[in-house]
Amino acid sequence: MTLIKSISGIRGTIGGKAGDGLTPMDIVKFTAAYGAWVIDKTQNKKIVLGRDARISGEMVNNLVIGTLQGLGIEVIDLGLSTTPTVEIAVPLEKAGGGIILTASHNPKQWNALKLLNEKGEFISDTDGKEVLEKAEAADFSFAEVNDLGKVVSNDTYLQKHIDAVLALPLVDVDAIKKANFKIAIDCVNSSGGIFIPALLKALGVETIYELYCTPNGEFPHNPEPLPENLTEIAKVVQEKRADLGIVVDPDVDRLCFVNEDGTMFGEEYTLVAVADYVLKNTPGNTVSNLSSTRALRDVTEKAGATYTAAAVGEVNVVNQMKASNAIIGGEGNGGIIYPESHYGRDALVGIALFLSHLAKFGKSISILRSTYPAYHISKNKITLTPEMDIDALLIKVQEKYKDQPNSTIDGLKIEFANEWVHLRRSNTEPIIRIYSEAENETVAENLANKIISDIKEILKLN
8 A cells, every 4th residue: 555745745655554555544634734725825615626537536525525615615526637727726715725536646555735825826845744743643623513614616618718718819720620530539537528529619620530428437557648558549540540549647637649650759748748838829938847758849949949858747847947038838748838828738639739730731640740850758767665765776877877958846857968867756655766868769768777777786786
């Protein structure tokens, strides 16, 4: 059983003993701490709640609602929803915060409480620490019987979210309609199965091949939208002669595409393509995290703008976007953050902008992909053990490569002539992630293997 407390929220596996997983007692404790924090910080007793379709969602939802009511908080329950939809709803509802019940790309035994501030953005690291301190100290008191909170079910935000996407100036519904796209979608049997078909129909897409769009939480494959998990939609795209495939994760904040020949567009290039479209129409800067492809930097500099790298984590990217006045940003995992809409990863916004781009490009998605710089990222990991001193390990790797440019704002990133490698502790899993990028697959994998070999040697010497 696993329970992880981070700036991403409270994430864990369902079941086990309290404190070892995301048990009912843990759910109540952390929900109460967050609710009390919202009241202290905003004096606002209203919180928006939404969830993805995972099997444990209803159970967790009931516990969260009851706990918030017990604090005297009014709960606006969106039911089956998406992370970006809840983010949009918080300011529209004038709420003090929001909770999304989703473990994002993690398998079905996981769930999580993703925590938002009154702007509908993820709470900061400082705020997160305050919530955790309240939880550990049980620093909250519950309401008297006459002051219990009420629950308001609100199912209007699917349409409100779609309407907001359609209203974006760079979303060209007419161009998408005229393109007459045939699109296959894989929504991994979560809430994207409700939202993505509705969005595509609103954009004028008439031919949609739906794969795993029943929101029952029975993930038919690993829900992380990586190439090895997308073999079925690749076949559907080819068999149906679709123009492209669209894949989202369970809470619909990550987005990737499949080319018309069944090959992968590449989740790293979701942001690159959308940013290219936005930059062609709007002058401004871009941001992605340190583990994302340098192709975004290339596209940004070609447009005469400035690219900046942020630490991994949506809240870090958002903070850097605000600091550098970026007009588009996100992460190489297929996360699009478009401030014209809101400061949060949003697959619905990404789909609408990408289809507008592809429609105006007027050629196939694979040809569009070929217009971007070709890089390959090798993604590896090392499982952590309790005795590992990660900070000391990274210092020793940094010392070994001290003659190379490097960054320590998030783990360790080492730059080489045309390559880089990034080592960092995961916020959501007990692992060290080791990402490397080069202009071809072999060089990227050789670089990753060299660093992994260095790490093993350092550990052996210790």
